[in-house]
Amino acid sequence: MLSETPDTTHLAEAVPSARRQETRARLLDAAFEVFTETGFQAASVELITSRAGFTRGAFYSNFSSKEELFVELFNRAYGQRAADLRTRTTELMPHLAAQQCPISTEEAAAYVADFFFETGDEAKWFALETEFLLLAMREPSESLHFTDFVSKFRAELADLVDEILHVAGRRFSLPSENAMIVLGSVYERSFRISAIGGYDAPEGLSELGDRIAELLFAITEEIPT
Structure with missing residues (x-):
């Protein structure tokens, strides 16, 4: 029973x-x-x-240690950041798809500005990344974790940018991995400036839209129809 x-x-x-x-x-x-x-x-x-x-x-x-906690924190933070960018990409796609004419530099600048809007956590993000970089420099065993995180995040971002460009009717005119290094450097510089001087600091994130849009049109081309 x-x-x-x-x-x-x-x-x-x-x-x-x-x-x-x-x-x-x-x-x-x-x-x-x-x-x-x-x-x-x-x-x-x-x-x-x-x-x-x-x-x-x-x-x-x-x-088991403060180092393990820090790596787990960085892993969670990068995961949240990547998920946030994927959400923004999903929201952006319908607007790009609805474009009747090829996107202009001005329109691209507006989209980039919306994509990288101010979150208020720029200074904390910068501090956390800097602390992880310093830890990786002091503790060689942690350097692999840092480079892995950066490589993984850049690869995910490259996929998102490729998707956005495709919907906008454009493609990179150079290998995407090289293009992302250039774009990433511009973004990271603006990010550092805003983390220290505020979102509206000269050459900070508030000016990123125009700068990235101009660069995108220099390193991309229209997809032949």
Whole structure:
């Protein structure tokens, strides 16, 4: 005879898992704030756990070291950034597809400006990336993580740009990987300037639309019909 008592084993296992995920998320959120405020070297485990409302025990039951936490934080941050860009690309596609005439430089500049609108987190992003770069320079074991993140993010961005260009009726006139190095350098410079001087700083993100649009028309061509 089958027991009428429901099997709740999987539920019992799921609850700690959900709680653990919440704990990790809170530790990562706290670490993001602490790392961008004090820097990696000055950030202590105690400061991070205190900000998250936990003890050292909660930290070490989830991460073996501060370095592991930092890499996980960077991985999450890059994932969120990539997802955000994919969402913006999806929103942009219908507008480009509806274009009746070839896109102009001015229209491209407006699209770029909307695509890279101000988020308010530019300074924190810059601080986090700089801390990771410094960590990679001090700890060779972390350098591979940094280059992997950068390469992966640039590859994802290249795919998105290729999609956008195709819908706009254009294509790169040079290998896309080379084009992305050029475009990435322009963006990163503007990003650094805005992170330090504000979104509207001269040559910062507020001027990125015109600069990227002009460059795009220099390194792309219309797709023959």
